[in-house]
Amino acid sequence: MVLKLLTSLFGSKNEREIKRLQPLVDQINQLEARMQGLSDADLKAQTAKLKTALENGASLDDLLPEAFATVREASVRTLKMRHFDCQLIGGMILNMGRIAEMKTGEGKTLVATLPAYLNALTGKGVHIITVNDYLARRDTEWMGQIYTFLGLEVGTIVHGMDDQERKRAYGADITYGTNNEFGFDYLRDNMKFDIDTIVQGDLHYAIVDEVDSILIDEARTPLIISGPAEKSTHLYYQVNGIIPSLKAEQHYTKDEKARSVALTEEGVAAAERLLQVENLYDPRNIETLHHVNQALKAHTLFKRDVDYIVKEGQVIIVDEFTGRLMPGRRYSEGLHQALEAKEGVRIENENQTLATITFQNYFRMYDKLAGMTGTADTEAAEFKKIYNLEVNVVPTNMPMIRIDNPDVIYKTRREKYEAVLDEIEALHTKGQPVLVGTISIDVSEQIAEKLKKRGIKHAVLNAKNHEAEAEIISMAGQRAAVTISTNMAGRGTDIKLGEGVTELGGLHILGTERHESRRIDNQLRGRSGRQGDPGSSRFYLSLEDDLLRIFGGQRIGSIMERLGLQDGEPIEHNLISRAIENAQTKVEAHNFDIRKHLLEYDDVMNQQREVIYRQRRELLMGNDIKETILDTIGERADQIAAQFADERALAEDWDWQGISDAVFKQFNYRIKPFDADTLDGLNEEGLAQEIYDQTVAVHQARETQFGTDAMRHLERIVMLQTVDNLWKDHLLSMDHLKEGIGLRGYAQQNPLLVYKKEGFDMFQALIERIKEETLGILFRIQLAEPASLEEMQKKQDQELVFSGAGESGPPKKKPIRRANEKVGRNDPCPCGSGKKYKKCCGR
Secondary structure, eight states: OHHHHHHHHHOOHHHHHHHHHHHHHHHHHHHHHHHHTSOHHHHHTHHHHHHHHHHTTOOHHHHHHHHHHHHHHHHHHHHSOOOOHHHHHHHHHHHTTOEEEOOTTSOHHHHTHHHHHHHHTTSSOEEEEESSHHHHHHHHHHHHHHHHHTTOOEEEEOTTOOHHHHHHHHTSSEEEEEHHHHHHHHHHHTTOSOGGGOOOOOOOEEEEETHHHHHTGGGGSOEEEEEEOOOOSHHHHHHHHHGGGOOBTTTEEEETTTTEEEEOHHHHHHHHHHHTOSOTTSGGGHHHHHHHHHHHHHHHTOOBTTTEEEETTEEEEEOTTTOOEETTOOOTTTHHHHHHHHHTBOOOOOEEEEEEEOHHHHHTTSSEEEEEESOOGGGHHHHHHHHOOOEEEOOOSSOOOOEEOOOEEESSHHHHHHHHHHHHHHHHHHTOOEEEEESSHHHHHHHHHHHHHTTOOOEEESGGGGGGHHHHHHTTTSTTOEEEEETTTTTTOOOOOOTTTGGGTSEEEEESSOOSSHHHHHHHHTTSSGGGOOEEEEEEEETTSHHHHHTTHHHHHHHHHHHTOOTTOOBOOHHHHHHHHHHHHHHHHHHHHHHHHHHHHHHHHHHHHHHHHHHHHHHHHOSOOHHHHHHHHHHHHHHHHHHHOOTTSOGGGSOHHHHHHHHHHHHSSOOOOOOHHHHTTOOHHHHHHHHHHHHHHHHHHHHHHHOHHHHHHHHHHHHHHHHHHHHHHHHHHHHHHHHHHGGGGGGTOOHHHHHHHHHHHHHHHHHHHHHHHHHHHHTTOOOSSOOOHHHHHHHHHHHOEEEOSSSOOSOOOOOOOOOOOBOOTTSBOTTSSSSBGGGTTTO
């Protein structure tokens, strides 16, 4: 009560923040008449004038009113669009490095031009992150007219571009592209062998469109670049053949909440019998056990046309948040191969991680980060905690008049869908357009099929035809239009109402199921009621829906039983909507914990990643790394001396055979015997100096033999390859450490602390191994025709496979894969046994 009273007296924190920005809005409006009076040439000259002021010590905040006024006038002249006052406020929030929550249809795309132009004046580059390639291209062409008019260069990063095109795009003042493209380019740049082929510059300022989708929804899926790791696929087919014999509850238990499945004791015994394995938990059979668990997951937790589709002999992941297909993306740890075995398509090679980063850690590298979306306030705490981003809600230009009706709940899915179809038919007959939101592809297709039987014309927008999404979604507001869409498909495209639709009540949103996240439900609702348009929304639910079934359907079910509702009779009450919202809040908190957990573990990797990538960058930038090699020789000489020089014994009594062997093992030469004068009074420091001097002399002799240029080239290539090979192995070791670290909890240890400590120890060992192996190779290598950096880059690029969230990534140049044809029952078994598939792995 006290809080409500104080808020009514002084306004909320958000209202006070918006009020504080109003004087700046007034300043920009006062400059409008002067800007209108400028000729095109004078308006274009504003850019040079503002840049000069910046060079002379003015801050971006000082220049903001004039820069924003300049952009607004340029927009009027090029796009015939004038920024509203609320859009100016949105631009200021973005410039402060915050998140601007703006309702759908409030013109977020235009808002971004204001801070993008202002920050581009620094010459450090501005990145505008979109959710797909279509929007990146569209916004470059559309908003690019403003920037080009004002003398700035605009670039686009989209799937399929080569390095030269990417470098040009990153070199522009403002660059549009998807989160995946930016993230993968960062990883690929840190795998390059030549500084001139690095495409992405410094990470100065980023504006993330649909920031909740990119920084929250996709944050659970790290970006991974992997390369081929040859392993037999026979085991996948063999294990897949036994899974249908296992029965739920008897042989395995499934937890849908945790998305996990586990064998029972009876199940372990059955698996051992079917696989003819004596003990699945014998260390020698750990890989087989892992395959059984992944195959169980594939069969019991992952559903075709919900989690993935099969297309042209390939298992393609469906993004759970957007409903989009993710071609080229693969589940890790053998799960994707298990799905391929389940669906009877050719199993592709397993891949080993070469580079990985989470979106959280990538975007936290920017000096300044901002974002905009229609729905961020429900996740404000997470944005603050993970990214240190404040959320400000920007007032709408016109009042919001959409009517959000309470949810309607039925006992069964069948009753719910009948009611949904009746509602669609009634609205269609009336002429009011309706957008039907579904949470999966198969539901959208089922509804479409039933509408077809009723003779109702409709359009379907899901992952299978998202290429046409902009056109389909733009027509969704026309009279009598019926559009069926997976939850977030069509984001970024406005739905404009057709003639006469306003009088009919505007666009009606019909949700067929609640999503786990309130935010995604709000995004669906937000498709209606833009810019003061009328509109309405309602969600239809059933007790058989996953959210209600798993998170609290019993309570609601008992209410329905007490009310004695008949078949087909719904319950509609705000109390029910509140109960569902509570269930969603619990799921959101659970998902936040998962993302936070992922980040805590990736933070450990991130510190290590920064060290390795910095070392690689230094290697690429310095043509001459001779000093680094000599320093490393000195370190190894010190370590050998520390191991063998016993200060308590005379030098002649030291283990000279051990010293000789250690030097030979590291530097590939036998140390020269020391004379009596040298041995007299020799200590640890003196021994280290002697080893160093002799080793440097050997190194110098090899340099004379090979030639100085060839030696410098060899040093760089050897060190780069050693860093890359050992880093790859280290990533695998860290993955294995993370997999088993949870068990430490049983020993009353904090798994995260143990992971940090052991991860640090492993990293220290990695650094030492890099030094040892680099020197070992350099002192043994024989000069034939050393590979050029270009050859190494080409070979690496051909083997890379990209995986992560979203729908696109850098070009995949012939990843090493097997053909993706269907395996028939009478075809030869892909495992290579020589038998038919049905009599071997397909049994």
